[in-house]
Amino acid sequence: MRFVVDASVAVKLLVDEPESDAARELAASGRELHAPRLMASEVANALWRKARLGQIERADAGAALAWMTDMPLRWNDDETVSADAVRLALALDHPVYDCVYLALAHRIGATVVTADRRFVAAVAPTEHGETVVTLADYAGMR
Numbered sequence: 001m002r003f004v005v006d007a008s009v010a011v012k013l014l015v016d017e018p019e020s021d022a023a024r025e026l027a028a029s030g031r032e033l034h035a036p037r038l039m040a041s042e043v044a045n046a047l048w049r050k051a052r053l054g055q056i057e058r059a060d061a062g063a064a065l066a067w068m069t070d071m072p073l074r075w076n077d078d079e080t081v082s083a084d085a086v087r088l089a090l091a092l093d094h095p096v097y098d099c100v101y102l103a104l105a106h107r108i109g110a111t112v113v114t115a116d117r118r119f120v121a122a123v124a125p126t127e128h129g130e131t132v133v134t135l136a137d138y139a140g141m142r
Contacts, residue, residue, distance in 0.1 A: 002032045002110035005073070006101045007042035009113055009135055010035070013071060014047070014064035015056055019115055022139040026113060027072055034074045034110060036081065036100045043068060076104055094122045105131050113138045 005026070012023035027033070047061040056064075084103035089096040098119045105112045112132040114120060123132045133141070 002034060002108060003138075004034045004036075004101050004105040004108070004110045004112045005039075006035070006098070006112060006114045006116065006119075007039050007046060008115035010039060010043045010068065010071065011046045011050075012115060012135070014043070014067060015050060015060075019135050019139075022135050023115075026135070026138060032074065032110075033072055034076055034104060034108060035071075036076050036078050036104050038078050038097065038100050040068060042097065076108075081107055088128070092122055092126060092128070094119065098122075102128060102131060 003026070009023050009026065011017075012020045013027055044065055047056070047064055050056045051058045051061040078100060081100055081103035084106065085096050085099040088094075088099040088102055092099065098114075098116065101112045101114070102123065104110070106128075111130075113135055114132060115135045117134060120132050120134050123129055
């Protein structure tokens, strides 16, 4: 089974926080993991925010981001799914950033794994609901 992981899952791989164990298990599962290039910027922003709020050391933010290139991911170009992401965002009334992951999942026949429960809740009642699972649900699927 293929999975698209979003920035919320990637951050849990880089910073110890709730559900980090589940993210590490997913990364070590040998499953085919994909991400859009957009994720690198989203993770960088999340690490900046954590450092700014004092949740991690400033030096650790850069070190964590440097490790991102070692994640077991297949990176995908955003431009191949951007138009679909905008259509999904308009249909779901949800930000394009999250819909890029959903569009990529549709394109490659994958399931999105996210720790973003708000995104899951927005998608759940739609025809796309089975395409997005929480990291906790993934952990229960193993």
